[in-house]
Amino acid sequence: MVLTPQGLRFRGHLFPCSIGKSRVTAAKREGDGATPAGVHRITGLWFRPDRLARPTPWARAIGPGDLWCDDPAHPAYNHHARTPLAASHERLRRPDPLYDLIITTDWNWPRAVPGRGSAIFLHQWRRPRFGTEGCIAFARPHLLWIARRARPGTRLIVPAPT
Structure with missing residues (x-):
């Protein structure tokens, strides 16, 4: 997967996408609204079983108590967590x-540096090209197509801004 100015290129397809409202940065910080530049890897796939069929055998169901910690001072920072979580x-x-x-x-x-940013996901967009908090977002059909073909370890290349 390679992020380009036209969208995300993956397996011969180009998908329109939204990125961070502050664009791409090489100096990511928690809450800056930017997508981090670099070579990233896919680590997981989560889905809502009450809204979607399991897209791949390795996908994990999202339950009511599933959270993602974004508190730089907490030991679970930038990790999956469960309720209750005061952070x-x-x-x-x-x-x-x-x-x-x-x-x-x-x-x-997995070794999160406090304040360096959390929860950089690929997910469904709010509307076309609407900026995210740093994630990369897609139309639902495109996200499903990508999810069915990506695997843990698939590279996501986000070029540094020029």
């Missing part, structure tokens, strides 16, 4: 469809 976090089971399918990356993972 700042994102719920993976959202009322909107943005996280019905999540492809996780190894950005600042």
Whole structure:
């Protein structure tokens, strides 16, 4: 997978996508709204079983208690967590469809550096080209196509800004 100015190129296809509202950065920080430049790897695939069929055998179901910790001071920073969690976090089971399918990356993972950024996912977009908090987002059919073909370890190349 390679992020280009036209979209994400993967397996001979080019998919329109949204990136961080602050564009791409080589100096990612928690909350900066930027997509981190670099060579990342796919680490996981999560799905809402109440909304989608399992897209691949290795996909994990998102349950009501699944969270992603975004508190740089917490030991679970930039890791999957479960309720209850007093630290700042994102719920993976959202009322909107943005996280019905999540492809996780190894950005600042598994040994998270506090403040370097968390939860850099590939997920469904809110609307075309609407900036994210740093993730890469797609139309649902495109995200499903990508999810069915990506595997753990698949490279995601995000070129540094020029």
